[in-house]
Amino acid sequence: MTEITQHYVDQFNAASAGLAGRGLPWLDDQRQAAIELFAKSGFPGQYEEDWRYTPLKPVIGKMLHVKVDSEIADTDISKDLITGLDAYRLVFVDGRFSPKYSDTSGLRDSIVMNSFEQSVVRNPELFTEAMRSEVPLSHGFAALNVAFSTDGYVIEVAENVKLDKPVEIIFIGVDSNLATQPRNIVHMGKSSQAIIIERYVSSKQTGAVVNSTSRITLDDSAKLGYYLVQTQANDASQITSVDVRQGRSSWFGCYTLTLGGQLVRNNLRVSLQEEGAHCDMLGLYNTGGKQHVDNHTTVVHAAPHCTSRELYKGVLDQRSRAVFHGRIKVEQGAQKTDASQSNNNLLLSSNAEVDTKPQLEIYADDVKCAHGATIGQMDQNSLFYLRSRGIDEQDARALLTFAFLNEVLDEIEVEPLRHSMESFLAERLLENA
């Protein structure tokens, strides 16, 4: 065990008695298993293929800067709200649930929407078997999250229930250099429908680190639109691990929108476990400065007649860097699989860098799998065309960049969210052009 691993294990032993939900056997077991696994594996290193491009060093040292006092900081959330978005809302300030800023009034009884901490402490019976299901500990960060998680959100939508409004979860970073470990759990009952918008923002430059896990289960014919929106300050870092299991004929639409952060590493794994399941995975990243955005996606076709479609588009400026690693795994017997994947990048600077890597593992013989990746620069003909119509060079560049990303923006079905992303991007593109 390395010194740093030992340090975290010691911290766990010292803190475990005080962790939320202490005494719940399923949770205690999960935490114990997680720390044991972490003790063995430690943090992923750059010698591992899946992590070789991710500069983790600055994050690793900060992973346990937890807040000691129990006071939840005051903050002004008005500037972080999305204009025109009418949603049920849970707000977490520095990783802790803040009832003051949250609003779930009007929510039907058939829907559970609460904080992880409050639920494990006050209503542990809420945790049905589906919700207790283990987070796959595929790397040290996920293990650390399960071991140390104190809060996060819990959503369960009962059978046949359709949410009338989206659910918005806002994680605000307020205090400096804090590390938070949100553990999020979503269970969509049979034929239920919902939209979840999970957002990460910062009130100022904080240098904070968020290490989150989200465990999402969709029963038969459930539909979930899940938006992961990362607009935190550009000195903040985040590791996300989203694990999804889909039942028969269910639909999962995943939208990963990354505009903020110094280092952002998103691990997304979707498992299509029963026939007829479909998932759409959309991604958008726009980076500048020395930002590093890393998207690792895996879609597992474990049953026949499932479809998956993946499109990630990125625009990189200055010295920023992006990594896209998309894996499609078609298991034996998953016949009639239809999977597509593409990753397109636009480089605005000669110092920006993209590493893109598709990976197909196919163990069935009657399948359709397509993938493609492109890395290009601004099209000079288009630029000249726009300028010859009287449009400023700066505006023309911003417009073309915007147009490049539009294919993904267009798919955002929550209109106020799409508008907010568009204006966020427009502002940034005009500033940098």
Added chain:
Amino acid sequence: MLSIKNLHADIDGKPILKGVNLEVGTGEVHAIMGPNGSGKSTLANVLAGRDDYEVTRGSVEYRGMDLLDMKPEIRAREGLFLAFQYPVEIPGVTNMYLLKAAINSVRKHRGIEELDAREFLKLIKEKAAMVEMKQEFLYRSVNQGFSGGEKKRNEILQMALLEPHLSVLDETDSGLDIDALKIVAEGVNLLRSEQRSMVLVTHYQRLLDYIVPDYVHVLAGGRIIRSGGKELALELEKKGYGWVEDQAAA
């Protein structure tokens, strides 16, 4: 309007224009004809400000200004319009957006109030009808999936909207069937006026049956080797470019 003197231009160090002289007066329509590779498109693009070309000698005066000293967008705002030989497809930018951004940038530059959404819509519908463009094309991405004729019509629509002082039409007839050619030519003819000058760059005489020029010039080997009235075009059609080239060489 336009005064080109001894213009030389290179692309990748290779000389294309080798001393072009041309005077275009206000309200005049000039046709520039010539064989492939003679430098016709280069001339059109140099006038619009494409930076793939390097002007090595000569001068271009446009409405009393040094044209070569102006950025492409400033040239456009000052009323110079290039109708592209190959209009560019821009996925993700709607035609409407481009047209509105274009007209407002020109208006702003000229100190006229920008059009609001309603005023713009009224104007664009009127102009679209003029070039017989279906409304649905306005809401599609710029030129994306347009046929050759639709693209050229879109160029004329932009020209009609921007009301330039000087239009340079680069091979506007290429790739058009006869019906599309008539519609495009009609649009151009509607825009002819005593205040507006036009330079038509074309390989074939065909276009000039519909848009009758005041002057015809033959560009060959990077120079204008012969100028005349509209009858010169007919003579070229009969005798071919070899005829003037031989004469020039003699």
